[in-house]
Each structure stands twice: as structure tokens, then as C-alpha cells.
Amino acid sequence: MEHEITVVDLPEQPTAVIRGRASPDSISDVLGHTFEAVARAAAGQGRQIAGPPFARYWTMDESGWDLEAGFPVDAPVVPDGEVEPSSLPACRAARLVHTGPYDTIGEALGEASHWLQEHGYVATDVHWESYLDGPEVQPPSTLVVVPCA
Template structure:
């Protein structure tokens, strides 16, 4: 698949997340669905509005286990409740592309961005994230892959 890749400037944004759970790759889909529901419940109860699509950030992986953070950007910071915590999506320069199709294929978008960044002398500055513009019920869901970066294009 060919990806259109762009460099963007993003503002920092408050968000509510289920922080860095350690899960097996086969359990990611179920975890994301449950975590998004949890986050949305806390956000609504606090009278805060979602300010963008749900996202997932992936941290380190070791021994077949991934560190996963799932959340939603918010119109204002939230108070921590249970597993849901306030955080901020980083602002600044980032590389972004859009994957259209099954979530199982999003890895190709990450690979395309990594390759493009290497070709253009950019380095990863913070954890990347995936923003889910459509739900899993859509035949060809859209997913934005965003990688905070540093360097000059």
C-alpha cells in the first residue's frame, strides 16, 4: 500500500487514558475496546467533552508483551479515576499518514513512516500513536499514524 506522508505541527492536547497496560498482541483489540469504554465513562461523568478520536500509544515490547496506552483527547484535563488518568498528547512536529483498511494492516503504515523518517533525517521524539477515525464496524476503517519527531526536513 502506498502512503501519503506529511510533516505537521500539532498543539499539545489534554487527554484521558488507561495508562500503559502490559498485554499480549492477540489481546490488543479487546483491550482497546474495553479501555475506550472506560475512558469515555470517566470523561462523560466529569462533564468533559472528547476533543478527537480515540487513540492508542504503544510503548516497549518484550517477551511477547506490549505496553499499551488507550485514550481520547479531551476538551479539558480530567481527574484520575481508577485506571483512567489525565495525560497530554505531545505537541510539536510530527509525521503523519493515514491507513485505510483492517486494523491488522496498520503496521505497514508504521513501517512506511519509519522508512520515510529515516530517508529524511528525522528521529522519533516521543511515543507514536494511532487515532481511530472509524469504528471496527466500518468495512475499511481509517487510522491515522502519528509519530512525534525532531530534525529538519
């Protein structure tokens, strides 16, 4: 797999998220529920969705992932049930667009990690994925973002 990787400077972006844990078998259900609940809460507060849904993965192991998922929004939300305010950081980041099954995003992330090392960068924070297509689009496109310095 060969992706075009670029380094960009990103501004901080307010987000509305739900934090949780998902296993490989439950990830699609967890994200589906999360995106619906966050969109509903944001709309109920008069917030505009400012980009595609994303998931930010804090820890990853064989049993699953600790993550926060939701949407970028035009202004911070107030906590509403399981929905809470967060943000994507202002940072320099390597990014690529992966087109293929969701279960191959890990390979693209590995490619980004290798690219960072080859080009003198180091990852500085956890990565996130923005889902440019819904699961009904085959193959879907996913933006992978890795903060770096």
C-alpha cells in the same frame, strides 16, 4: 503500500487514558474496555471528547504492547479508578492515514520510519494511532502519528 506522509506541528492535547498491557490476542478487548471506561469517566466529570480514540504504544515486542489508550479531552480529567490524565505532546510529527486492517498498521509505521530517514528526520518519541473508524467499518482508517525532528 504507499501512503501520503505529511509533517505537521501539533499542540499539546490533554487526554484521559488507561495504561496497560495487551497481547495480540487481547488488544481488541483491551481497547474496547478502555474506550468505554474512559468515555464514561470523562462524561462523569463534564469533559467533552475532543477527537477520536487513540492508543499510544510505549513498548512493543512479540508478546504484546505496553500502551496508554483513551480520548483527547477538552480539559484534564482527575484520576477516576483506572482512568487518569495524560496528554499527547506538542511536537512536530509525521502523519499518515492508513486504510486497511488493523494488523497491517505496522507496515504503515515501517513506511513512515523509512520516509523519515529518507527526508532527514528522526523519530523523537513513541508513535500513536487515532482510530478514525470503529471496527465495524471495513476497511477502517487509522491516523498514524510519529513525533519527529
